[in-house]
Amino acid sequence: MKLYPYLNFDGTAEEAMRFYQSVLGGEFEGPIGYFGEIPRMEIPESEKQRVMHSSLRINNQVKIMASDTSPSMGHHWVKGNHNYISIDAPSKEEGERYFHQLSQGGKVEMEYQKTFWGAYFASFEDRFGISWMVNYDLKSGEE
Structure with a gap:
């Protein structure tokens, strides 16, 4: 079994992931996906450039995955202190x-x-x- 952190952001996922890559290295696994790319789904303009999924492979054992929340889909970002x-x-x-x-x-x-x-x-x-x-x-x- 492998466990990877999956992080949620409120519109800053791409910036955060690119920053983590600049410090920790690694390569993105595939392109960063955006909510606006979902076929046949009505997405508000304000959410189309939010990240639906990204995965940064640091090495063979470590990767960080992330996405932005989508308020129109009922997802709301709440800062926590447990992770x-x-x-x-x-x-x-x-x-x-x-x-x-x-x-x-x-x-x-x-x-x-x-x-x-x-x-x-x-x-x-x-x-x-x-x-x-x-x-x-x-x-x-x-x-």
Whole structure:
């Protein structure tokens, strides 16, 4: 079984996904689909450019999927605090880079710092309202 985060946005899905790609790398799996492309469906002009589905493959184990809500279909975006995406960084420096870039314009809960459990860790909300954790477990002899 593979589990992937699926994120919903209120009209900023494409911007968010392109931003995540600029920081984390990866490739989109197929084109980004828009609500306005749904055949034989009446969509308000204001929703035609909202993302119906996008999938960003970071590597063989990780991908992030996302869409915008469609108010005309009864979908309303509500910001929640119960979902995080957790990144297990490959190095202390890479973890710091992820933190600084992803948290830019967002709200930091905990700065990227050495913790009592032998890791560097940060938690924050990005500028799109998505919560993240970045963790790097120190190797023997590392500070």
